[in-house]
Amino acid sequence: MGHQDARVIEELCRQARTLCSFAPKFSQKPRAVLGKLLAEIAPGDLSRSFLSLGGAESVEAAIKICHQYTGRRKILSRYPAYHGATAAAMSLSSGDPRSWAQESSGVQRVPVPSPYCYRCPFAQTYPECNLQCAEYVDRVIEMEGGGEHVAGIILEPVTGANGIIVPPMGYMVRLREICDRWGILMIVDEVMTGFGRTGRWFSVDHWGVVPDIMCLAKGITSGYVPLGATIVRTPIGDHFKNHYFSHGATYMAHALSCATAVRVIQLYQEENLIERSARMGEHLLAGARRLQKRHSCIGDVRGLGLFVGLELVKNRATKEPIVPLNGLIRSGSNPKRQVAERLLDLGMIAMSANPSNIIAMAPALTVTEAEIEEGLRIMDTALEVADRYVVE
Numbered sequence: 001m002g003h004q005d006a007r008v009i010e011e012l013c014r015q016a017r018t019l020c021s022f023a024p025k026f027s028q029k030p031r032a033v034l035g036k037l038l039a040e041i042a043p044g045d046l047s048r049s050f051l052s053l054g055g056a057e058s059v060e061a062a063i064k065i066c067h068q069y070t071g072r073r074k075i076l077s078r079y080p081a082y083h084g085a086t087a088a089a090m091s092l093s094s095g096d097p098r099s100w101a102q103e104s105s106g107v108q109r110v111p112v113p114s115p116y117c118y119r120c121p122f123a124q125t126y127p128e129c130n131l132q133c134a135e136y137v138d139r140v141i142e143m144e145g146g147g148e149h150v151a152g153i154i155l156e157p158v159t160g161a162n163g164i165i166v167p168p169m170g171y172m173v174r175l176r177e178i179c180d181r182w183g184i185l186m187i188v189d190e191v192m193t194g195f196g197r198t199g200r201w202f203s204v205d206h207w208g209v210v211p212d213i214m215c216l217a218k219g220i221t222s223g224y225v226p227l228g229a230t231i232v233r234t235p236i237g238d239h240f241k242n243h244y245f246s247h248g249a250t251y252m253a254h255a256l257s258c259a260t261a262v263r264v265i266q267l268y269q270e271e272n273l274i275e276r277s278a279r280m281g282e283h284l285l286a287g288a289r290r291l292q293k294r295h296s297c298i299g300d301v302r303g304l305g306l307f308v309g310l311e312l313v314k315n316r317a318t319k320e321p322i323v324p325l326n327g328l329i330r331s332g333s334n335p336k337r338q339v340a341e342r343l344l345d346l347g348m349i350a351m352s353a354n355p356s357n358i359i360a361m362a363p364a365l366t367v368t369e370a371e372i373e374e375g376l377r378i379m380d381t382a383l384e385v386a387d388r389y390v391v392e
C-alpha cells in the first residue's frame, strides 16, 4: 500500500479504540472476519488459518502442522531458500549462509535443488531437461523412505532473498503430482510472494496449484503491523477439530493486526492492486532487460510481477558470481554492497542485503510508471560500480 496510507492507519486507530487485544483462546470480530477473507482469496480449499506474528512464526506453525498431521518427521527444503530466523525455520533455510550457524533444531531436513535454470544443477536446458529438478525430488523422496518417512516439502514458489528464482512452466504442477504420489504435504512459503507481489494474489495462482499449507506474512498487513498466517486445506483443518493442535501464543490473532489486515486486503481489492502489480511488473521487467543491455555486470534478469531481480556476475560467459556465497555474509566491502551504498546515496532502497548475487526491485504495489522509470535511472547509475569488477 506504500507508506502511511491514511485509510490503513485510521482502521488501526479505530480498532485500538474498540478493542486492542483479548485473551488468545477467544475469538474477536477482526480475527473472524480475517479468517473468512483469507479463505475467500486463498486458492482451492485452503480455508483454515492459524494467525501468528510474522513469517518465521507462520513457517513454525506449518512445520508443526505437517509433523502432527502426518506423524512423520522428514521435511524436504530447497537449495537455496530462506524461511525465517527462528530455530526450525532457519534449519530449513537450506544453502542460505544465515543457516550455517543453525544446523539442527530437531527438524530432519532433506535438501533438494531448486529450478534455477540460469545455473541448472543438472547442467541442462529447459525444456529439453524434462524438469530434471522436479524428477530428482521424486527420487529423493523414494530414497528417504517415501510416504512412510517423509512428511512434506517446503518451498518458496518464487524464491525471494536467495535469487528471485521463477520456476519454469510445468514445474509446480509436476511437484504437486509428486507430493500426491507419495502422500506428502506441499508447504508453500508465500511470505514474500503473497498478496500481489508477483501479479497474482499468491504466486501459486500462476500455475493453478493448490498447496496443502501456505505461509503468509509481510503483505498481509502491508507491513503496517506484525502478522503471520498459516492456511491449511479443509481436511487438515478438520483433522485438528478433533485432534489437539499443540501450538499457540499469547499474541496469536492479535486484534490490531487482524483489523489492519482486513482493511489492507479490502484496499488491494478495491484498488485492483493485484492486477496493477502484473501490469507494472511487465514495465519493470522490460526496463530491467534494457539495463542488462547496458551493463555487462548483469548476467541474468528474472522476475514475475513487481518482483524483479538482476543477477550480478564477473563474467557473462563463465557466469562467475560477482561475490562468492561465503563473501556475501562477511562484513566489509564487496561489489554488491558498493552498488547498494551507491543506491542509497542516490536515494533508492533496493533489496540488496540478501545472501545472493541478486539486486532485487520490489516496489510498493501503488508504484507509478514514472516512479519505475526514475528507479531504473538510479539503478542504471549505481550499476556502473559493479561494471568495474567485470573481467572479460
Ligand SMILES: Cc1ncc(COP(=O)(O)O)c(C=O)c1O
Residues within 6 Å of the ligand: 054, 055, 056, 057, 059, 082, 083, 084, 085, 156, 160, 161, 189, 190, 191, 192, 217, 218
Ligand atoms: C520467504 C520468507 N519466508 C519467511 C520469512 C521470515 O519472515 P519474518 O522476517 O517475518 O519472520 C522471510 C523474511 O524475509 C521470507 O522472505
